[in-house]
Amino acid sequence: MLQVKTPEEALRLIETEFSPIGGHTETVPLEAALGRVLAQDVCANEYVPDFDRSTVDGYALRAADTFGCSDAIPAILNLVGEVQMGEQTDLALPRGACAYVPTGGAIPAGADCMVMIEYTEDYGDGTIGILKPGAPGLNLIFRGDDVRPGQTVLHAGSVLTPPELGALAAVGQTAVPVRMPLRVAVLSTGDELVPPEQTPGPGQVRDVNAPMLSALLRQYGAEPVFYGIVSDDEAQLRRITAKAASECDAVLLSGGSSAGVKDAACRIIASLGAVLFHGVAIKPGKPTILGKAGNTPIVGLPGHPVAAYFVSKLFVLPLLARLEGRVLKNHPVRAVLTENLGANHGRAQINACTLSERDGALSAAPIRSKSGLITQLAEADGYLLIDRDCEGLPKGAPVDVYWNL
Amino acid sequence: MLQVKTPEEALRLIETEFSPIGGHTETVPLEAALGRVLAQDVCANEYVPDFDRSTVDGYALRAADTFGCSDAIPAILNLVGEVQMGEQTDLALPRGACAYVPTGGAIPAGADCMVMIEYTEDYGDGTIGILKPGAPGLNLIFRGDDVRPGQTVLHAGSVLTPPELGALAAVGQTAVPVRMPLRVAVLSTGDELVPPEQTPGPGQVRDVNAPMLSALLRQYGAEPVFYGIVSDDEAQLRRITAKAASECDAVLLSGGSSAGVKDAACRIIASLGAVLFHGVAIKPGKPTILGKAGNTPIVGLPGHPVAAYFVSKLFVLPLLARLEGRVLKNHPVRAVLTENLGANHGRAQINACTLSERDGALSAAPIRSKSGLITQLAEADGYLLIDRDCEGLPKGAPVDVYWNL
Numbered sequence: 001m002l003q004v005k006t007p008e009e010a011l012r013l014i015e016t017e018f019s020p021i022g023g024h025t026e027t028v029p030l031e032a033a034l035g036r037v038l039a040q041d042v043c044a045n046e047y048v049p050d051f052d053r054s055t056v057d058g059y060a061l062r063a064a065d066t067f068g069c070s071d072a073i074p075a076i077l078n079l080v081g082e083v084q085m086g087e088q089t090d091l092a093l094p095r096g097a098c099a100y101v102p103t104g105g106a107i108p109a110g111a112d113c114m115v116m117i118e119y120t121e122d123y124g125d126g127t128i129g130i131l132k133p134g135a136p137g138l139n140l141i142f143r144g145d146d147v148r149p150g151q152t153v154l155h156a157g158s159v160l161t162p163p164e165l166g167a168l169a170a171v172g173q174t175a176v177p178v179r180m181p182l183r184v185a186v187l188s189t190g191d192e193l194v195p196p197e198q199t200p201g202p203g204q205v206r207d208v209n210a211p212m213l214s215a216l217l218r219q220y221g222a223e224p225v226f227y228g229i230v231s232d233d234e235a236q237l238r239r240i241t242a243k244a245a246s247e248c249d250a251v252l253l254s255g256g257s258s259a260g261v262k263d264a265a266c267r268i269i270a271s272l273g274a275v276l277f278h279g280v281a282i283k284p285g286k287p288t289i290l291g292k293a294g295n296t297p298i299v300g301l302p303g304h305p306v307a308a309y310f311v312s313k314l315f316v317l318p319l320l321a322r323l324e325g326r327v328l329k330n331h332p333v334r335a336v337l338t339e340n341l342g343a344n345h346g347r348a349q350i351n352a353c354t355l356s357e358r359d360g361a362l363s364a365a366p367i368r369s370k371s372g373l374i375t376q377l378a379e380a381d382g383y384l385l386i387d388r389d390c391e392g393l394p395k396g397a398p399v400d401v402y403w404n405l
Numbered sequence: 406m407l408q409v410k411t412p413e414e415a416l417r418l419i420e421t422e423f424s425p426i427g428g429h430t431e432t433v434p435l436e437a438a439l440g441r442v443l444a445q446d447v448c449a450n451e452y453v454p455d456f457d458r459s460t461v462d463g464y465a466l467r468a469a470d471t472f473g474c475s476d477a478i479p480a481i482l483n484l485v486g487e488v489q490m491g492e493q494t495d496l497a498l499p500r501g502a503c504a505y506v507p508t509g510g511a512i513p514a515g516a517d518c519m520v521m522i523e524y525t526e527d528y529g530d531g532t533i534g535i536l537k538p539g540a541p542g543l544n545l546i547f548r549g550d551d552v553r554p555g556q557t558v559l560h561a562g563s564v565l566t567p568p569e570l571g572a573l574a575a576v577g578q579t580a581v582p583v584r585m586p587l588r589v590a591v592l593s594t595g596d597e598l599v600p601p602e603q604t605p606g607p608g609q610v611r612d613v614n615a616p617m618l619s620a621l622l623r624q625y626g627a628e629p630v631f632y633g634i635v636s637d638d639e640a641q642l643r644r645i646t647a648k649a650a651s652e653c654d655a656v657l658l659s660g661g662s663s664a665g666v667k668d669a670a671c672r673i674i675a676s677l678g679a680v681l682f683h684g685v686a687i688k689p690g691k692p693t694i695l696g697k698a699g700n701t702p703i704v705g706l707p708g709h710p711v712a713a714y715f716v717s718k719l720f721v722l723p724l725l726a727r728l729e730g731r732v733l734k735n736h737p738v739r740a741v742l743t744e745n746l747g748a749n750h751g752r753a754q755i756n757a758c759t760l761s762e763r764d765g766a767l768s769a770a771p772i773r774s775k776s777g778l779i780t781q782l783a784e785a786d787g788y789l790l791i792d793r794d795c796e797g798l799p800k801g802a803p804v805d806v807y808w809n810l
Contacts, residue, residue, distance in 0.1 A: 030601065034620045048780075049610050055709075085637060086597035088607030104597055104708060106608040146778045153780055161810045162624060166617030166710050167783035169601035170610075192491035192509055196435065196574035202493030203511045205454050205575075212571030215439045219567060232490060303509060304460075305571050329786070331738040331760070331767065331808055355736070362736065373551045375453075375558055378572035381734070403736055405566045 004279035004286070006388065007314065007348050013276050013290065014318055018297060020325035021249065024180040030165055035221055036178035037324055038158045044151050044171045047144040051088070052107040056139045059120055060111035061098040063134040074121065074129035083108060098128055107140060114139035147171055157326050159221065182222040182320055185244035186210050188229045189237060189265075190255040190303060195229065208305040208374050209254040213312055220317055234264040241268050245293040249323060252316065253289075255303040265289055265300040272298070281388060282348045285311040290319075297323075305374040310350045310383065313402075332384075332400035335362035342392040352380035355403060364401050380405060409684035409691070411793065412719065412753050418681055418695065419723055423702060425730035426654065429585040435570055440626055441583035442729055443563045449556050449576045452549040456493070457512040461544045464525055465516035466503040468539035479526065479534035488513060503533055512545060519544035552576055562731050564626065587627040587725055590649035591615050593634045594642060594670075595660040595708060600634065613710040613779050614659040621717055627725055639669040646673050650698040654728060657721065658694075660708040670694055670705040677703070686793060687753045690716040695724075702728075710779040715755045715788065718807075737789075737805035740767035747797040757785035760808055769806050785810060 005013065025039035054060065061077055069075035077098040083089045083105040091099050093110035101107060101114060116139065119132035147153055153167050154160075160168075160176070168176060186209075193207040194200050207229055214224035227244050230237050237253075244251045253265055269275050269291035276290045278300075284307035289300030297319055301308040321328045335355060343349045352367040364384060369376040382403035386393065393399065410418065430444035459465065466482055474480035482503040488494045488510040496504050498515035506512060506519060521544065524537035552558060558572050559565075565573075565581070573581060591614075598612040599605050612634055619629035632649050635642050642658075649656045658670055674680050674696035681695045683705075689712035694705030702724055706713040726733045740760060748754045757772040769789060774781040787808035791798065798804065 030616050031619060034623055046604075050605060051608060053610075084608075085595060086608050104595065104610070141778075147780050154783060161783070162617050162620035163710075163714055163779065163782040163785070163810055165620045166613045166714070166779045169613045169616040170710075170779050172601055172604065172611060174602045190490060190509065196577055197579040199451075199577065200455060203456060203489075204491050205458075205509070206577060208571045208574045211435050211574040212567050214436060215567035215570045218439055305568075305575075309568055309571070329808060333736040333738055373546070374568065374571045374575050375551050377568040378559060378566070380568070403734060405568055 004281050005277045006281050010277060010280050010290065010315055011318060014315065014322055017276055017292065018295070018319065018322050021295070021323050023182070023249075023324070025177055026180055027175045027177050030168060030174045030176060033160050033165060033168070033176040033178060034162070036160050036176070037221065037326055038154055038156055038160060039177040039179050040156045041152050042154045042168065042171070042173050044147040044149055044153050046149055046171070048147040048170050049141060049145070050143060052143050053141045054101045054103055054105050054107060054114045054139060055141055056114050056116045057103050058101065058114050058116040058139065059098040059128055059130070060093065060101045060107050060114055061130065061134055062093065062095065062111060063113045063136045063138070065096055066115065066130045066133040069130050069133050071131050074131050075133075076123075076127050076129055079126055079128050098130070112136045157324070159326060179324060182249040182323060183225050183247070184217050184222045184320065185227055185248040185251040186213050186217070186224050187227045187240060187244060187251065187253050188255050189232065189253060190229070191232045193229045193255060209301070209303070209308045212305060212309060212374070213252060213254060213301075216309070216312055220320060222320055234268065237264060238268045238271065241298065242272055242293070245272060245296045245298060248296070250296060250320060251298040252301055252312070253298065254301040254308050269293070269298050269300065280311070280315070281346065282314070282350065283344055284350065285314070286347070288315065290315070306352070306369065306377045309377060314350070330402060330404065332402050333362060334398055335364035335401045337393055337395055337397045337399050338363050338365040339395050340392065341366050341386070343386040343390050345391045346388055348388040349386040350383050351386065352377050352383050353401060354379065355381040355401060362401070364399050409686050410682045411686050415682060415685050415695065415720055416723060419720065419727055422681055422697065423700070423724065423727050426700070426728050428587070428729070430582055431585055432580045432582050435573060435579045435581060438565050438570060438573070438581040438583060439567070441565050441581070442626065442731055443559055443561055443565060444582040444584045445561045446557050447559045447573060447576070447578050449552040449554055449558050451554055451576070453552040453575050454546060454550070455548060457548050458546045459506045459508055459510050459512060459519045459544060460546055461519050461521045462508050463506065463519050463521040463544065464503040464533055464535065465498065465506045465512050465519055466535065466539055467498065467500065467516060468518045468541045468543065470501055471520065471535045471538040474535050474538050476536045479536050480538075481528075481532050481534055484531055484533050503535070517541045562729070564731060584729060587654040587728060588630050588652070589622050589627045589725065590630050590632055590653040590656040591618050591622070592632045592645060592649060592656070592658050593660050594637065594658060595634070596637045598634045598660060614706070614708070614713045617710060617714060617779070618657060618659060618706075618717055621714070621722075625722055625725060637669075639673065642669060643673045643676065646703065647677055647698070650677060650701045650703060653701070655701060655725060656703040657706055657717070658703065659706040659713050674698070674703050674705065685716070685720070686751065687719070687755065688749055689755065690719070691752070693720065695720070711757070711774065711782050714782060719755070735807055735809065737807050738767060739803055740769035740806045742798055742800055742802045742804050743768050743770040744800050745797065746771050746791070748791045748795050750796045751793055753793040754791040755788050756791065757782050757788050758806060759784065760786040760806060767806070769804050
């Protein structure tokens, strides 16, 4: 008898039974840090920028010298010089004066704003007409506007994006402390499986799950460690599972779809630690097992590739995120169903679908697939979830589609 | 005077002025193919599976032998054997017989369906009671249901996902023909820039754009080639731009925010080929330049990191996708604005925002930022676009948020 959990209960168990593990860290150069998980908070040691900076091409001046000016009555200021890019300026503006500053240039002492060159006129006699009044702070970035010393720029646990690498560059953090990727064991079980490079004999099929799950782990940012295809032999499977659990941060057993192995996986996990649940009320994916050996999670995935894929997206990735203390972002888009879609009352249902856009409106066409047909999943653009209380959805119904496969 | 284009016009020009380039290909092993672009269609050479296969644990039988049976009146069949996983079965079912087949096992000759073990009873005397009638095809995957010889499994141009790698594994395509990544030159210009590892002197700032844009290119799947920080010297900039255009598939000039360099970038692109547009009606990002030297696109990006980032997301990535003939997927999510947001009538506006979820509803909080403050972009979860015809959005307005930074 399976101790079947709802998907919500399964996710809650993942949160309560596991917690962030310490993990090792390494330091990588900025150009290798994309997608890595920041291992510690990064604080700035300096001001960015370190000087008041213009955001426009134009004239630095005292706003008070231009109050009330207009096209008709320009304020006429003495041009006392020009600021060069990348240099500190020695200029100091007396009253009634201005200095040319290019975008990004340093503001001379005494000036409190920039007026864009478009609103000025160079009379050619050493004076500049200002046609629009300035205001203190106008068109300036002040010293430290971006970052001040001691300010936390990025928090530990961030999965580093291009803008975050930009922020690290801005504060000079070119050696980036990141977590070592989680090492996740992948074991395929089943006497019928042969490696993908081998031509299947009678009654045999290629192992799809190991390469697919390994790719999913890489995409997430973990390091897959393949322990090979294990035959339907309980002693052998126990030995290799125990080895994997001792060497890795998590273990994925996939396959074992024959009844003997299914039971064996449960017995093995129980003997190494504890089974947390066996069975999730979701279609496909019901025979999913979650257990642990010490603090190392062991997941028993369905053998059907499509089921194994969806179970991994829905439960394995959140489990890995839990171990790393990171927050996974995955927001669905709203689309309109192109046809009626039946569902099993009592079990949540995942359906692969294609997405198409017309006039800015998205349509989701469910892919009708027998469980296990990997080529049909490969054609999908995303998937939708149907609630367990739903008996099906009519054509035209709004659905939430997760489009990142 | 800038020849300002609307964003839509700019994207149309990208489509009409550039076309997919041949590009080199290489063959990589399956485990290195994630995220790569498939260089040619992949066809199957065989049936997957190569035999009729059970999708359940149970009994293979002739449906006709079970018509009309029920819990009360089981059909009683002779058990003639058991199919082993991974082996071809020699069993052939006579009328009135059944054979045990595990999930994934081969169906014996003569059987036309599987009845799940839950709906059977083993009487222990060599007969099995069938409590629920079968139907031809029930609980079977037929030979070739997944793939047949000659069938196109994946199309050239696909950006390979984990399920697609699974499909390649299923058909034994373990050496994968992929496009070489586009080589994209990154040049930073500006006398005020120092490399990120260097402490800026007076009037200097670190180069944020080169590492940030390089990461964005890697995230897309292109290979960034950094040509260094070029000072505001037109002859030097022309020489290096020409070299980059001759060596790479595309060139990104970033910075050059001082007036002299801005004009220089335009003159240089014009002298190497043609300027297609100078200026996009978008905020931030107005001073964007697109040109080409021969068929090699050259993009002049704004110097402000935030502007450079958004212009790259909105125009550079579609440009690269055009060169590779791939379709970029980016669907926004619907969220509710947390506060009023002003906009420039006449210019589309991009606003970074954070996203938060409560009770399944998403809220988007705009980040108020002076252009160029990279640390504020690093805090964002996504961005929203405000149409050029829009004068602003009230608190509570629905907005479309692109959440993949």
